[in-house]
Amino acid sequence: MPAVTMTVNGVSRSADVEGRTLLVDFLREQLALTGTHVGCDTSQCGACVVHMNGQSVKSCTCLAVDADGADVTTIEGLANGADLHPMQEAFREHHGLQCGFCTPGMVMSAIDLVNRNPNPSEGEVRHWLDGNFCRCTGYHNIVKAVMAGADAMGGGS
Amino acid sequence: MSDNGSNGTGFIGASLKRKEDARFLTGRGRYTDDINLPGQLYAHLLRSTVAHANLGSVDISAAEAAPGVHAVFTGPDMEGVGGIPTGWLIHSKDGSPMVEPAHPAMAIGKVRHVGEIVAIVVAETRDQAREAAALIDIDYQELPAAASIEAARADGAPLVWDEADGNLCYDWEVGDRAAAEDAIAGAAHTVSIDVVNQRLVPNAIEPRAAIGSFDPTTDVYTLYTTSQNPHLIRLLLGAFVLGLPEHKLRIVAPDVGGGFGSKIPHYAEEAIITWTAGRLGRPVKWTSDRSEAFVSDTQGRDHISTATLGLDEDGKFVGLKVSTQANLGAYLSTFATCVPTYLYGILFAGPYTTPAIYCEVEGVFTNTVPVDALRGAGRPEATYLLERLVDKAAAATGIDRVDIRRRNFIREFPYQTPVALQYDQGDYDATLDLALEASDWDGFEARRSEAAGRGKLRGIGISTFIEACGIAPSAVVGSLGARAGLYEVGSVRVHPTGSVSVFTGTHSHGQGHETTFAQIVAETLGVDFEAVDVVHGDTNAIPFGMGTYGSRSLAVGGTAIYNAVQKVIAKGKKIAAHLLEASEEDIEFADGNFTVAGTDRSKSIGEVALTAYVPHNYPEGLEPGLEETAFYDPLNFTFPAGTHVAEVEVDPETGVVELVAVTGADDVGRIINPMIVNGQLHGGLAHGIGQALLEHCEYDAEGQLVTGSYMNYTMPRAGDLPNFNINHNTTHCTHNPLGVKGVGEVGSIGVPPAVINAVVDALSPLGVTHIEMPATSERVWQAIQAAQAQD
Numbered sequence: 001m002p003a004v005t006m007t008v009n010g011v012s013r014s015a016d017v018e019g020r021t022l023l024v025d026f027l028r029e030q031l032a033l034t035g036t037h038v039g040c041d042t043s044q045c046g047a048c049v050v051h052m053n054g055q056s057v058k059s060c061t062c063l064a065v066d067a068d069g070a071d072v073t074t075i076e077g078l079a080n081g082a083d084l085h086p087m088q089e090a091f092r093e094h095h096g097l098q099c100g101f102c103t104p105g106m107v108m109s110a111i112d113l114v115n116r117n118p119n120p121s122e123g124e125v126r127h128w129l130d131g132n133f134c135r136c137t138g139y140h141n142i143v144k145a146v147m148a149g150a151d152a153m154g155g156g157s
Numbered sequence: 158m159s160d161n162g163s164n165g166t167g168f169i170g171a172s173l174k175r176k177e178d179a180r181f182l183t184g185r186g187r188y189t190d191d192i193n194l195p196g197q198l199y200a201h202l203l204r205s206t207v208a209h210a211n212l213g214s215v216d217i218s219a220a221e222a223a224p225g226v227h228a229v230f231t232g233p234d235m236e237g238v239g240g241i242p243t244g245w246l247i248h249s250k251d252g253s254p255m256v257e258p259a260h261p262a263m264a265i266g267k268v269r270h271v272g273e274i275v276a277i278v279v280a281e282t283r284d285q286a287r288e289a290a291a292l293i294d295i296d297y298q299e300l301p302a303a304a305s306i307e308a309a310r311a312d313g314a315p316l317v318w319d320e321a322d323g324n325l326c327y328d329w330e331v332g333d334r335a336a337a338e339d340a341i342a343g344a345a346h347t348v349s350i351d352v353v354n355q356r357l358v359p360n361a362i363e364p365r366a367a368i369g370s371f372d373p374t375t376d377v378y379t380l381y382t383t384s385q386n387p388h389l390i391r392l393l394l395g396a397f398v399l400g401l402p403e404h405k406l407r408i409v410a411p412d413v414g415g416g417f418g419s420k421i422p423h424y425a426e427e428a429i430i431t432w433t434a435g436r437l438g439r440p441v442k443w444t445s446d447r448s449e450a451f452v453s454d455t456q457g458r459d460h461i462s463t464a465t466l467g468l469d470e471d472g473k474f475v476g477l478k479v480s481t482q483a484n485l486g487a488y489l490s491t492f493a494t495c496v497p498t499y500l501y502g503i504l505f506a507g508p509y510t511t512p513a514i515y516c517e518v519e520g521v522f523t524n525t526v527p528v529d530a531l532r533g534a535g536r537p538e539a540t541y542l543l544e545r546l547v548d549k550a551a552a553a554t555g556i557d558r559v560d561i562r563r564r565n566f567i568r569e570f571p572y573q574t575p576v577a578l579q580y581d582q583g584d585y586d587a588t589l590d591l592a593l594e595a596s597d598w599d600g601f602e603a604r605r606s607e608a609a610g611r612g613k614l615r616g617i618g619i620s621t622f623i624e625a626c627g628i629a630p631s632a633v634v635g636s637l638g639a640r641a642g643l644y645e646v647g648s649v650r651v652h653p654t655g656s657v658s659v660f661t662g663t664h665s666h667g668q669g670h671e672t673t674f675a676q677i678v679a680e681t682l683g684v685d686f687e688a689v690d691v692v693h694g695d696t697n698a699i700p701f702g703m704g705t706y707g708s709r710s711l712a713v714g715g716t717a718i719y720n721a722v723q724k725v726i727a728k729g730k731k732i733a734a735h736l737l738e739a740s741e742e743d744i745e746f747a748d749g750n751f752t753v754a755g756t757d758r759s760k761s762i763g764e765v766a767l768t769a770y771v772p773h774n775y776p777e778g779l780e781p782g783l784e785e786t787a788f789y790d791p792l793n794f795t796f797p798a799g800t801h802v803a804e805v806e807v808d809p810e811t812g813v814v815e816l817v818a819v820t821g822a823d824d825v826g827r828i829i830n831p832m833i834v835n836g837q838l839h840g841g842l843a844h845g846i847g848q849a850l851l852e853h854c855e856y857d858a859e860g861q862l863v864t865g866s867y868m869n870y871t872m873p874r875a876g877d878l879p880n881f882n883i884n885h886n887t888t889h890c891t892h893n894p895l896g897v898k899g900v901g902e903v904g905s906i907g908v909p910p911a912v913i914n915a916v917v918d919a920l921s922p923l924g925v926t927h928i929e930m931p932a933t934s935e936r937v938w939q940a941i942q943a944a945q946a947q948d
Contacts, residue, residue: 018284020284028191033184034184034187034188034190034191035183035184035185035186036184037188037362037363037414038190038364038446039362039363039364039414039447040446040447040866040867041446041447041448041866042447042866042867042868044866044867044868044872045362045447045867047362074184075182075183075184076183076184076185078183079182079183084182084183088182088183091178091182092174092175092178092179092182093174095174095175095832095833095835095836097178097181097182098415098667098668098669098836098840099181099361099362099363099412099413099414099415099666099667100177100178100180100181100182100186100412100414100667101186101188101361101362101363101414101415102362102414103181103182104184107182122880125875126875126876126878127875127876129874129875129876130874130875130876132875133362133867133872133874134362134875135360135361135362135415135417135840135843135844135872136415136667136836136840137836137839137840137843138839138840138841138842138843138844138873138878138881138904139839139843139873139874139875139878140839140843140878140880140881141836141839142875143875143880
């Protein structure tokens, strides 16, 4: 089995994986980082979004070996102790989550959006979230949270 | 106390941030698939690839010999284990009971829908189980399928069940047929409509999962499962399927990633996984993937209806007759039989005074995935039909769409409908007025003109609706065929140092109970919000419960908690009276303090709690401790109501419908947490808009699901939806102490007809009078072409 080494949430992790092991399964099963979720099998729902080298990826659609040598951040790696990341705090403040299942992917995706576009318009937020499904919120409060999170991350007009 | 039972500490009515969010936002939620038990094995469920077939040989030998495999079981291995039960016994018009076929956990002899479980493979790893399952050789001797209502009811149709002639489960009715027909026959105007309420896939984002285990030292089985109602699963799985007494079966429904009705039923998977864990003596875990969910989660809606409304000269509704065929799927799921009957036919008064109403429903077996509750469950189907019919009546009589609704509103309460329900309270004019103002209804024609200048067809649509929630008075539902009571249970444990644990039989899978229920307790008991934790989802921790569905958790479960608090206060008064050397009758309770009336002598709830657990100086004969449980059986359903307005723009060249604005004016009863209530409304609206414009679960004639993934089943995405304009006008439920009604299903019930009425309004200049859901661009374009061809 191939050996992989990657930095996950700032910690170097090495393991033997099967060649076919998906990054999401590696994170959930081998590293017990169960905050990253699996909601579909066609790369549509976005519950599995993590950051690889600072950019959002659907971890159900990459192999663990693809992440060899990469710097991976999951939802567990965002907060600084009890201090939530501004995007996490914005989701809490604006009720951008209900059942919580899509939430990790939403938050990780939203942060990547703001990294690329510090002042997204509402339309840009809605377009960006095309790859993240939520069945609970109707997206109304998620969009509000992402815009507020963008402001808090240092964007904003 | 104020009339809502509060002590005025301000927790009720405040948009407090949710207690549950910290764990969900940091990846510390604990969903079923996040749990792994020592020694756990993994199951793969092999499912039928055909819709209807006799099962010839099922050769499992190669799978049994595959690497890592511990066991392979098929239907006959579980023979003798009870079948999966259904929760409601419906009777037909002639008084005969419905046809209730056997429902084995795994197929025996025959398969009846794509996705039916044929075998379970248990192995060391998930991949080994899946690969071994591929080695099972099944001889499907295919039979013709009845994959739709029309196909199943056609002459000579293939029979899903030999005992169900014409694939009919029941032929049910409610209301007075003769009175409705007479009223329609004598009416000045009649208007009819044929509508399809299409099948939907619930699609909670968390796929279902289950982990079964057996502890040989206690003989206790434990099942972790993605359920909205763990006690109901314990009842059905224990008493009806596995034959286990309650004290030997523990059900845990931890964090659950959305339900929307699809996690109410007791599923065969729960029985198979629990049984297999017992057989093997090792924990067994199964997690559905999305493709599997599409063919195994219960689906929703799927009605074909025809209806006629009679009106007098003034546009008053005089009679309504509805005939519906409802697809039940191949097997009867837990609530399958009541959704298209007692959650549907009884809604046809809507907010109107129609004096004569009759509804008949054929429940039809088909070779499709079982149908059960989906957000709204029966009430969206009724509301859609009625509100489309009212719009057609307005067009036929030339009466304004708003005016015709207003002419027929119920204004005196309580109001007894001709279809069983008695509405306790409401103000339909107020929500209508609010919606018209908030949506700038009067300014619409200017917007239509402006859009026309851009080549767009703009339309506006309205829906005025009521729903029946808070299911339900046990004696009433019992008389209608329910096999369980539908009360709820709450326990309040005041700990020695004054913190509080609340135990509820409802289950939160997004609704925010941990916050809302804590607000009720903090307010009524006069303790700090942070000092209250709400526990749900574990049959070993909670006395009993019936779970969360039908917008019942606050109205029924919240009231149970409220009543338990009142019991705590009553006991606290005895303790305080003793400590204060006063008469119990003289003790008043407010803001967390027991006070001798007219004095400044008081004891806090904390002091009383400590005394209850350290009873050195204590009333004679009173039990120590401060913990009370209440079972609350509601006196009536609750009746949230409202008006929804949708505004669309249609591109006549492409048929693309853009949803420009959605306005809701809702009366959901007293609001405990406005932030959470609005979030529930948003979610319901999105679900309803999904039905109106996007979602459609389709089978081909052979019973193959052709919309079996997110690649071809259209889920609402952020870009499909506008921001929602939410408004409230509140009347209080009169028969529960909190005055609450329910909110979770409002949007999915109220908005679909508003959206379709808007699309039809937009297309009406072209002569289009109806369009089926979902109003996809293709369907709209076809309607435009057909209308233009007629010109």
